[in-house]
Amino acid sequence: MKYLLIFLPLLLWSQEDFISHYEYGEMLYANPRGVSCSECHGKSGEGTTIVEYRDIHGKQSLKGSDIRQKSLKEMIHAVNAYHEVMPRYYLTDQEVQAIYDYLKVKNSTK
Ligand code: HEC
Numbered sequence: 001m002k003y004l005l006i007f008l009p010l011l012l013w014s015q016e017d018f019i020s021h022y023e024y025g026e027m028l029y030a031n032p033r034g035v036s037c038s039e040c041h042g043k044s045g046e047g048t049t050i051v052e053y054r055d056i057h058g059k060q061s062l063k064g065s066d067i068r069q070k071s072l073k074e075m076i077h078a079v080n081a082y083h084e085v086m087p088r089y090y091l092t093d094q095e096v097q098a099i100y101d102y103l104k105v106k107n108s109t110k
Contacts, residue, residue: 025102032079032089037099040064040086045103050085068107072100 029037042048047066052059062085067075076096079089091099 021098022102022105025098025100026106028091028095029099029102032091032095032099034087034089041067044068044106068103072097075100 037045038048040048040050041064045066045068047064050062050064052061054060064086067078070078076093078086079091079096082088
């Protein structure tokens with residue numbers, strides 16, 4: 001226990017940069033000043049079903065795409081563009097970069 005108390009601050013300090021950038025991206029992905037990305041693209045960007053409904057063609061579903069393989073450039077473009085379903089966001093390139101990095105790290109540790 002004593003051992004842990006001595007080394008924990010060191011450990012936290014040495015990883016501070018990495019953790020804060022990751023957490024920043026995590027925070028932005030969950031709360032990008034608007035509807036959360038995870039509502040439509042899932043917890044890790046893998047995509048998810050937004051809504052299911054029925055029409056004359058039967059059961060339909062609206063899905064948010066898998067964005068794990070998107071490039072940073074595509075992500076910046078997507079966030080700043082108008083879409084039919086996805087809202088437009090007002091995030092800086094740095095903020096989109098943080099989201100992008102967050103998804104990269106999150107999906108590389110599985
Ligand atoms: C209301 C649901 C919704 C939300 C919220 C949402 N998206 Fe999307 N997103 C979509 C859908 C649906 C598409 C597929 C294109 C379309 O029809 O709008 C898409 C497409 C994309 C694409 C791919 C564009 C391409 O090149 O194919 C990226 C990248 C993306 N979204 C990132 C994000 C990020 C980052 C956020 C949060 C800041 C976000 N999305 C929030 C629904 C959503």
